[in-house]
Amino acid sequence: MSKIKATIFQGGSVITMIVLEMLCFYLIINFNSEQQRIWLETVTVYTGGVNERVDGVNSYIGLRATVDSLQQRLADIKSATEGVYVAKAAEVDSVRDDSLRQRFVYLTAEVVNKSPYGPNNTTIINRGKMDGIEIGQGVVADQGLLGIVTAVSGEHARVMSLLHRDTRLSAGLKNSYFGTLRWDGDDPRNMTLYDLKSYVEVNPGDTIYTTGYSSIFPTGLAIGTVSATEKLAGTGNWRIGVKLLADPLRMRYVFVIKDLFKEDISILMENDER
Amino acid sequence: MMNDSTINNGLRFFFLAVLQIFLLKQISWGFGGKEYLFIFLYPLFIMMLPIQMIRHLVVLAGFAIGFTVDLFYETLGINAAAATLSAFLRPLALRASSPREGYNIKHHPTVNDLGWSWYFRYAAWFLGIHLLLFFSIQAFTFYFWTDILLKTFFSFVASYALMALLVLIFNPKN
Structure with missing residues (x-):
């Protein structure tokens, strides 16, 4: 196991890999509708509670403007x-x-x-x-x-x-x-x-x-x-x-x-x- | 510093990308309303990068070919993510298929230098890892793991055979 680990991590390209992967996932989420949908659903499931609260606070802050x-x-x-x-129509023919x-x-x-x-x-x-x-x-x-x-x-x-x-x-x-x-x-x-x-x-x-x-x-x-x-x-x-x-x-x-x-x-x- | 190896890899990049984009993109096969078989030969480019190449560059090269394919597949990021990760994990495939006496500094990852039995093991590892990563990232969830495994299996068989054919025909020296 440690040999496998050593094989993977020697040469130190981990940072390069992580940076590029982050870029890739950014692209995936922003340019692929199906994956975006899954991502958003997942995010919603895990952050729904927090978002709801933040939303509540935000709407309270914005209440003034809304009102x-x-x-x-x-x-x-x-x-x-x-x-x-007020009705101004006179009881005559002519234009109304x-x-x-x-x-x-x-x-x-x-x-x-x-x-x-x-x-x-x-x-x-x-x-x-x-x-x-x-x-x-x-x-x-x-x-x-x-x-x-x-x-x-x-x-x-x-x-x-x-x-x-x-x-x-x-x-x-x-x-x-x-x-x-x-x-x-x-x-x-x-x-x-x-x-x-x-x-x-x-x-x-x-x-x-x-x-x-x-x-x-x-x-x-x-x-x-x-x-x-x-x-x-x-x-x-x-x-x-x-x-x-x-x-x-x-x-x-x-x-x-x-x-x-x-x-x-x-x-x-x-x-x-x- | 443009040596033969650099030029060859550059040409391979171009050739495999064109092959993938213009020909292999058309091919798919499936049953029950789903597509299960796709052919991916561009991983061969990453496989054949020099063994001693700086790993940062290998990872970058993986990203480059994956991204290029993505641009034409209209799946921005999916091939790039899989290729980057499999390029990063290439030492694993190299080690798993390592000849008994290990790689020496002059070895190129070619049939010419290391023989067919080595090639088949190496290609199996690398392509297997790559396709599994690719279909997992494409599904973007492990919920459909049977689909992921089926796609990986069928695509692996087809890609593996065609890749061997390609190597047999061109038999690159470096």
Whole structure:
């Protein structure tokens, strides 16, 4: 045995052999599909566990960028869905070339600060005057509403959460009867809808939507579902408990909604006042 | 320093590579949907390199012929890997087939110098090692070891016979 060993290793070409073999195997693996497949499978079997872990860590590191890009994409999609368009087709013959005009655009934002939980909750987002944020714009997350912009600085804006005792939001049913949505400062999961006429039929489980009768939110964003109904004595109105679809306190990635018609409409409002 | 031996080996490289690439590449035989018989004569080049040649150079020469064949077989690296390894292991074949009195410094690994019985033993060892390495590397896994052994066996028989014929015809002196 030692003789065989001596025969093989005398003359010291081991290094040459090893270097060339490494080169050969590099070539084999990179230029031969069948051998490459076997190699990759073998590697996968032996390193699968490690790779999985590395992959997990990597995806966590890249999470930030992923979320950003998804947010951007979502904003694009939201800006292009039907709710943000208003029908402009007049009931005349003629051309219908601009039957749908975009009214709302969505801008991604992230919650960077929150007031301590209390009866008047506010949130700071990382968009401001620089990004075209103005007072009175609505802020939503993917699943529900967050609130309304009430103050703007250069790079940030303060959002009055739905969970704020000053919040008054026009909200209603699919059948376009509507009332005012308020929060009584108690339960962050529930809000209350006032001023809906009690002759309107309301059932628990009905969805409450934004009405779009303001420049804040587009029409038809789901806010929550009816959880309790009660006729408010002496007013002829409902007092409806609304269970929110999403918890405004836990929202992080949000969208600011900009109304492109706001100026157009406010001109008319001013004229009206005169 | 170009002596006869160097020139002869150079010519053999060229001749065997051409033979392998243009003629023997076409030949294969098998059964049951699989190819089991291939003919490899280029190992003869490595076998006939001078016995005293520096081993680094033998290994490099093995790589060179293997790589050349690979380029035309479109199996980049497989022949090269087998040829490099068998060139490295050539002393094993030389020792296993060594004549009783050992090799002397003037011996060339030829029938002319060492006789047919030596040649047959040497060729059997070298070709056997080479083909076994080649088919193992080609399979790239020992999972199909029966295939590897069958291919080695059939290819060995055919290559061994043809190689002897070639040596008989040309009967090189060095």
